[in-house]
Amino acid sequence: MPELETMKLMMTAALCAVMSAPAFAQQTLEFEGMNWRVDAVELAETTEFLGRDALHFRDGVIWIDGSQLATGEIRFEMAISGSPGHTGVLWRGQGVGDWEKFYFRHHLNNLPDSVQYTPAHDGVTAWQVFSDPDAISQVNHGLNRWMEVRVVVAEDQADIFMDGQLIHHVPDLQREERSGWVGFWQLAPSGAASGYVRNVEITPQSNPQIIGRSERPMAEPVAHRVGTWRVSDPFSEDRLGDTPFETLRASRSRWTALPVAYNDIANLASVTRHSEGDTVLAEATLIADGDRTALVRFGYSDRVQIFLNGERLFVGNNDWRSRDYRYLGTITRHVAVPLSLRDGENTLTFAVSETFGGWGVTAALEDADGVRIAR
Structure with missing residues (x-):
């Protein structure tokens, strides 16, 4: 996670850790006929970006009030700007700090870890734990352009598509299969990065199709490990x-x-x-x-x-x-x-x-x- 500022990340983690259920929200925005809950966000506003109406946010979490998804699809358009930064989608949220997360690293475009999957528990994201090809991928996502993103969530797997192409497969989602809210997350360590979202569609499905396969090489079992x-x-x-x-x-x-x-x-x-x-x-x-x-x-x-x-x-x-x-x-x-x-x-x-x-x-x-x- 190069180029980030330690103190900013520690403060962000602490903010997430002290908040629990969606009742903590301090602000509500309406956009595209949906109410969005906002907290610990430096900026959240409706605006125009690259010729399209969008919800613009920086440094925090926003989620759709009343949204619930255990399995199914999440579709949205996303644009990311500024660097360094991280912007992504959250699902099965149980509060700010407990969720599944997939995000784009603004400053690592087309590098081996340009995107990341990680669960979060009580504000602790786990990119230091999840660091092999099942968690990271090389993606040419770029900046300052609109991406069409689709997340397919099955019981314990997920496929992520960008502009119609599969860019990452998660073979083993780490949190429990439990319905929760859908939202978005953004981190701007130097205050220069932003995320923009629009056209969010959430479609619960009982048996969505997963087409991805694990990219991790088969490893020999480790003898004498602490299990x-x-x-x-x-x-x-x-x-x-x-x-x-x-x-x-x-x-x-x-x-x-x-x-x-x-x-x-x-x-x-x-x-x-x-x-x-x-x-x-x-x-x-x-x-x-x-x-x-x-x-x-x-x-x-x-x-x-x-x-x-x-x-x-x-x-x-x-x-x-x-x-x-x-x-x-x-x-x-x-x-x-x-x-x-x-x-x-x-x-x-x-x-x-x-x-x-x-x-x-x-x-x-x-x-x-x-x-x-x-x-």
Whole structure:
């Protein structure tokens, strides 16, 4: 997500996180016979753009009041202007912060990640989790022109068309199949970008036709991966510095079993609320046949502290731009640390903290003869 401003994104994520259901709306606009709900938007107005009447919006979320779609089609005309920027469509919305999203990156036209699919949970979008060909595509969308866009939503899949051509297929929608509102989202980090929409048509259908196929190469199953994590309720990252680990762990009142999904990554935002705290504990139990050493290879976002049986082994930062201005912070298993395991049960704990862009963890054991991961 190069060329964006960290503070602007953090503020946008925070705005989304503190809002819940559509009752939060502060403004209503009428356009093309529909009422549009508006909030956390720098600008929302009816205007003319490139010779056509349009709804112009910047920096926030707008949605159609009373719209409901679980499966079916969304058709609209969209134009995007200015750079850098992101503009896209939302569906199955349950509030500002909980939705499925597909968007265009204004500043990355015709590059491998010029468009992006991601779910959002409590304001946490997950482009750092969803970063392979099932989530991103190379599209020549351009700027300052009208595009005809069609989104076909099936139970757990979606096809996105631009000007009659299939440009992206989502083989596995991550949120539950549940009817929700339809809307649009825009982010203008430097205040220069805008989105324009018109001619929106929403057609619920029980069995829409999907023609796309996954673009992701078949991968060999990962041996000794952590397949299910125990995830705690959230807390403030500050507590990692001022509270003994065992005291902090004992204070967690709720634990949720979270199976990994996309690329063997656990999307932590799917089982917790970022608005309640920016850090969770994600745990797995390793059972060793005698004292031995294994290697754990892992990935995370955004920051992590790793503990084995309560002893801290590793501290890392994978934030966007934490390495250089082009660094994205996507989640891959490119870091490893050795584990000195004792005979019997061992508790491996990742304390994972999130700012924006994706809250996730993945891990797999190597050199792990005589070690198994408890289910």
